[in-house]
Amino acid sequence: SQQGEEDPQALSIQEGENATMNCSYKTSINNLQWYRQNSGRGLVHLILIRSNEREKHSGRLRVTLDTSKKSSSLLITASRAADTASYFCATDEEYGNKLVFGAGTILRVKS
Amino acid sequence: DTEVTQTPKHLVMGMTNKKSLKCEQHMGHRAMYWYKQKAKKPPELMFVYSYEKLSINESVPSRFSPECPNSSLLNLHLHALQPEDSALYLCASSQTPDRVYEQFFGPGTRLTVL
Numbered sequence: 129s130q131q132g133e134e135d136p137q138a139l140s141i142q143e144g145e146n147a148t149m150n151c152s153y154k155t156s157i158n159n160l161q162w163y164r165q166n167s168g169r170g171l172v173h174l175i176l177i178r179s180n181e182r183e184k185h186s187g188r189l190r191v192t193l194d195t196s197k198k199s200s201s202l203l204i205t206a207s208r209a210a211d212t213a214s215y216f217c218a219t220d221e222e223y224g225n226k227l228v229f230g231a232g233t234i235l236r237v238k239s
Numbered sequence: 240d241t242e243v244t245q246t247p248k249h250l251v252m253g254m255t256n257k258k259s260l261k262c263e264q265h266m267g268h269r270a271m272y273w274y275k276q277k278a279k280k281p282p283e284l285m286f287v288y289s290y291e292k293l294s295i296n297e298s299v300p301s302r303f304s305p306e307c308p309n310s311s312l313l314n315l316h317l318h319a320l321q322p323e324d325s326a327l328y329l330c331a332s333s334q335t336p337d338r339v340y341e342q343f344f345g346p347g348t349r350l351t352v353l
Contacts, residue, residue: 232280
């Protein structure tokens with residue numbers, strides 16, 4: 129089952145610009161995570177934000193969580209060509225022990 | 240060692256073949272996962288092992304048979320697959336199955352069924 133919906137589906141920007149991706153989900157959650165996947169490779173964990181947190185930073189990444197709207201955003205500042213990848217949000221089901229991934233956003237950073 | 244390894248990287252098999260995918264982690268994680276990912280789609284959970292026991296089977300067809308011989312190793316046995324089973328198969332592990340923490344993913348096995 130797919131819990132998160134991501135927006136936009138694809139995003140193309142110039143190196144140095146900021147990229148913002150949004151994720152919406154349907155049920156109550158304990159935490160929300162963001163992952164990056166380079167083409168045809170495994171996923172890499174970027175950041176985890178708990179349901180009682182509103183904002184979290186990690187390097188050039190900023191994640192916000194609005195549980196009242198059941199939505200999250202991932203901001204990548206000062207993008208680089210190496211940021212070109214697919215980005216997925218993933219939520220845990222409140223009473224489960226599994227992750228459900230959103231549809232993903234394909235980010236292309238042009239140099 | 241924060242790595243999850245998967246072998247083989249690529250696998251081509253006929254519909255009558257039997258093959259196995261292998262996954263290994265040495266981080267002491269007690270939860271291990273198999274995901275299937277089709278092109279341009281998110282990973283879909285197939286199986287979860289908690290403390291070496293199968294805890295979740297997402298209604299996966301019996302032609303996929305998981306096995307967890309020990310806490311570091313996870314196998315996926317394949318038999319009589321269909322062409323629509325062609326996909327990237329990802330293995331992941333996490334510290335504990337009791338709560339969903341960060342998952343560490345392997346690079347995947349690209350499976351083609353002819």
